[in-house]
Amino acid sequence: MIFAGFAWPLLAAGHINDLWYALPLIVAVSMVYSATRHEAMEAILSGALRIGAWITGFMAFFFVVLFLMSSSL
């Protein structure tokens, strides 16, 4: 309801909560993918951080693009 005052229909719709379900998947995918690329734990963790940031950035970019498209329509 707080968001309803702002021009954020997507957030106000309550669907934002579903995005949290992406978080464990991003972490799991980053960790497992990085573990298949490296052997040392330190390298795995730093690789996972990099991949996780990349996936998050990728998703955030398309979130903003789709949000702007849906708002302007």
Added chain:
Amino acid sequence: MAKASANAETNSAALEQIEIDLKDPFLAAFLAWLIPGAGHWYQGRRHKAVLFFVWILGTFVFGLYLGEGRVVYASLRDNDRRLPYLCQIGVGLPALPALVQAARKTPLQFPIYEDFMAPPEVSQIPNQEDELDRLQKRMHRYWEFGTVYTMIAGLLNILAIYDAWGGPAFALAAPEKHKEDDEGDGQDDDKASKGSGG
């Protein structure tokens, strides 16, 4: 025994060479499929075994929880081909009860443990609401979340299986002295070096 070595990049960008004994790659790959991380445990790569076990199995179990134990089921019926199961079976043993439940769901037998991983009833009559419709209507988006989580867990385990078979993607060919030592089982070395393609 197959061996591979990996360049592990540390924070200081220094290269640390780690030698990996893949033991029997095919057995390791089979164990990795059966239980996520088991293949790596067999190879003595304990930290990766724990990592794969926790994250892959955790993702699968969480997906199963979201889907109330119904999103993982095997069905090749004409009106319900459960193709996501082809991905879910990637986690191995944890997804196999679905096959048992599918085999037991006959007019003469009933699934065990209620309907856990059992294929839901589907109607042969078009547009008639059946158990699958009711499940999807009740769970709503959690049906999809559960399906996606369990599918991704299975697909991630395929990466882990490949890692158990061929070593990490950044692996290099084993050092010369080891190649000489392992002339007797040179085939395994070839398999190990295939993993160096990444």
